Amino acid sequence: MTPEIIVPELSLVVLIGASGSGKSTLARRLFAPNEILSSDTFRGWVSNDENNQEATGDAFEVLHYLARKRLARGLLTVIDATNVRAEDRQPLVQLAREHHCLPVAIVVDTPEKVCHDRNSTRPDRDFGPHVVRNQRRAMQRELRGLFREGFRHVFTLRSPEECSNATLVRQRLWNNLKHEHGPFDIIGDVHGCYDELIELLQQLHWRITSIPGEPEGACDAEPLLQDGIPRKLVFLGDLVDRGPKTPAVLRLVMNLVASGQALCVPGNHDIKLMRALSGKNVQIKHGLAESLEQLGREPDEFREAVRKFIDDLVSHYVMDNGKLVVAHAGMKESMQGRGSGAVREFALYGETTGETDEFGLPVRYNWAADYRGKASVIYGHTPVPRPEWFNNTICIDTGCVFGGKLTALRWPEREFVSVNARATYAEPRKPFLKDGPHPLSLQQEYDGVLDLEDVSGKRHIETRLMRNITVRTENAAAALEIMSRFAADPRWLIYLPPTMSPCETASDGPYLEQPREAFEYYRAGGISQVICEEKHMGSRAVVIVCRDERVPSTRFGITGNNNLGIVTTRTGRPFFDDSGMEQSLLARLRDAIERVGLWQELATDWICLDCELMPWSAKAQALIRDQYAAVGVAGTAGLEATVAALKKTRERISTIEPILTDAIERHQLVQRYIQAYQRYCWNVVGVDDLRLAPFHLLASEGKVHLDRDHTWHMQTLSRLADGVDPVLFATPWKLVDLSSPASEQEATEWWTALTGSGGEGMVVKPLSFIAEGPHGLLQPAIKVRGAEYLRIIYGPEYTKPEHLKRLRSRRLGAKRALALREFALGVESLERFVRREPLRRVHECVFAVLAMESEPIDPRL
DSSP: OOOEEEEESSEEEEEEOOTTSSHHHHHHHHSOGGGEEEHHHHHHHHHSOTTOGGGHHHHHHHHHHHHHHHHHTTOOEEEESOOOSHHHHHHHHHHHHHTTOEEEEEEEOOOHHHHHHHHHTOTTOOOOHHHHHHHHHHHHHHGGGHHHHTOSEEEEEOSHHHHHHOEEEEEOOTTEETTOOOOEEEEOOOTTOHHHHHHHHHHTTOEEEEOTTSOTTOEEEEOOEETTEEOEEEEOSOOSSSSSOHHHHHHHHHHHHHTTSEEEOOOHHHHHHHHHHTTOOOOOOTTHHHHHHHHTTSOHHHHHHHHHHHHTOOSEEEETTTTEEEESSOOOGGGTTOOSHHHHHHHHHOOEEEEEOTTSOEEEOOGGGGOOOSSEEEEOSSOOSSOOOBTTEEEOOOBGGGTSEEEEEEETTTEEEEEEOSSOOSOOSSOOOOOSOOOSOHHHHHTTSOOGGGTSSSEEEOOSSSSOEEEOHHHHHHHHHHHHHHOOOTTTOSOOOOOOEEOOOOSSSSOSOOHHHHHHHHHHTTOOEEEEEEEOSSEEEEEEEESSTTHHHHHHOOOSSOOSEEEEOTTSOBSOSOHHHHHHHHHHHHHHHHHHTHHHHHTOSEEEEEEEEEOTHHHHHHHIIIIIHHHHHHHHHHHHHHHHHHHHHHTTOGGGHHHHHHHHHHHHHHHHHHHHHHTTOOOOOSGGGOEEEEEEEEEETTEEGGGSOHHHHHHHHHTTOSSSOTTBOOOOEEEEETTOHHHHHHHHHHHHHHHHTTOOEEEEEESSSSOEETTEEOOSOEEEEOHHHHHHHHOTTTTSHHHHHHHTTOOOHHHHHHHHHHHHHHHHHHHHHHTTOOHHHHHHHHHHHHHHTTSOOOTTO
């Protein structure tokens, strides 16, 4: 007969056997190499000698450390050592308990002679026969005590043949339902409220039909099909006590579970009822008396079926590829998908501080405030007036039995469906239905303070578009300095736009940049159509505009400012020093959105826009004065004097003519430089002097609009520039077919006309907002700037042949890599905000964009 070793998928496997018994050979045959931690290997690591017994203490210290790290990550771990004495095994059992996994013992009880024969063939095992004899005696003396030591599974192999033939079966844990993807209808604490449960199931579009002649609760249930897949019910426990129809609820739920249409986890009230039905001595209070009285009218067979049903329930479930966890009272990340008494206790009761409140109830530790897990945890147990997402957890016990509601959460839609209680069946000891307005949600109250640990140090951020983006420690420190001193309230910062790369440098001709190279980049990436948008010489502005003054508090958690939103710069700073001008601009934008019906069309009360705000001098006045104007004034003064002096000198020295010609040319170039930046400056006295050109409708309630192509964005936003308000300006654009030379030529001529009349240039984008090529994500946009605008960037004399030749060697790789990372982070931050994830998760991405701005990239690109 072939021995079968059944090992839970998450367990600590301890091999037990004398030297030469074949433990290592067995381990290598049954387990993966990275699952095995061998004491010999660790002795070699710490002492360069695998047989150095003096190094055993250090070796096991490192072994235990690595085993702890593996178990914390939910990885099966095998300890390959003799482990023949209880004192050697006890730390391993304790290690398994710490990580809520099962310790498994595999005893290799190979005959002593076989062990001696094997050791004799190995020069590194030069020790006397007494060593193996003592090891086997110690092992056999304590074999019967392995269960008392804490091992839940023990397998013994007594011959080389059994070791050679043994097979391994990895057993999925009962709470592992990761293969179950739903869709699910998750229902909070029912507490015997049968009529409300039936009404809720009908609201969820379940067809419930009573079976004639059968007791109440014996029903046929037909679920709603979604994309051809039936929905499945999940009950969060506390089916019983306090309510009027506990047996009917139990009968219905038990039938649904038995038919595979539902899952159920136990609640603390259910467990207490089970113990009472088992004859245990329990206190008959908190509604248990009503349940026992109602069940007393049921047949003995039904009561026994109820007892067994509850006894068989699993503490919690991990479902939908690990994205969903359901438990009665919640589940910490370190306990998810694990099995122990502590895990079951937490699932039933949560965690308490050991104190009691003024109502005599235990004070519960707010484990959700510390939760950082990726899985969404859905739970009940403690009634709340309304379900609120908090750090990716949510309580959906809305106190039906206390006169509240019975609530279900639809997954993955994250939608709530509730029905009102038909009566107040019991009075809660602690009131939970609060009156009055609720300006801030639980999450918003918690998000009022951000944790330094969530942004400091080296960080790795996973995004949908780029799997892993690294933020270096020094960049995070720079961003923290900037954000803490200059940034807007982090609750407004849901998006920072990426930097934009220029096109490849033109290899010939009078231009450093021209459209041809941008078109070629996207054509090489497999893109057939691009959008060309006029690039305004203004400042990038991210605008969040709200429909009324209530929205900043209800959606963004910002109270007391009586405002309509915010305008921020590309680096997250407030755009305006004058809040009155900012709010006036937002009010006019709000009114335009109302005029064209976008609030209703998008079903939202807030919108996030990516815009250009003109003039450039409205934000960059200090930059223009201190950097550009200073160069222009100094260059003009110096060269005018130089030209005048050279003209006088020419009267005496004719050979000086080439020097004079060069000075005159340089003076003319400085004048062109001054004209270049002056085109983008005008006086701003009030909001009427501003021009706002939105070009991306980034997000609104429940939706990130990056799945729409750029034509949708341009056409939708052009409606705001309806001629009623001259402040709102539509961005001119063209659609270009990259398979048509004529279409490309038309766009090039348009760019030439724009730049020839003093315009900055244009931005070329793939038609799809997010585009991928053969090698991955493509640049979201490429700027093609005109010759005169580049004079501001590279200096007055950059067009001289010797300078132009040098500038053609500029490298764009680092700039483009930075643009892609910032783009992925910006998309991720918007999506996290729209999904209503905690602010720390949104802020993580926004902060990373700002951190990357401190990378050493040529600022002229």
